[in-house]
Amino acid sequence: MAGGGPRASPALRSSRTRRSRARIREPGGVLLDSVDLDATVARLRESGAEVDGPQDLPWGRRASFADPDGDSFILAAASPLR
Structure with missing residues (x-):
């Protein structure tokens, strides 16, 4: 192909769009400590990720997001011990 390299078919582009908008499949996912x-949520949103949260919970705070393939990730920050 002259001057542009290979291009994705419309069906493949549509598939990528669907995956990038995938919602989080609760309750699973990789748990990441933050x-x-x-600041982590802000960086994710600046990069274009759709993030749910942060939410305040009895044990601390959490936020969740999915990568373009629909894999779920949970960010967690424990409350300081009193």
Whole structure:
């Protein structure tokens, strides 16, 4: 193909769009610890990720997001011990 390289078919582009908008499949996912949950969520949103949360819970805070393939990730920050 002259000057542009291979192009994705319309069906493949549509599939990628559907995956990038995949919602989080609760309750599974990879649990990631975050020292600064608000900063991590801000960086994810700046990169275009759709993030649910953060939510305040009895044990701390959490937020969740999915990668373009629909894999779920949970960010967690424990409350300081009192």
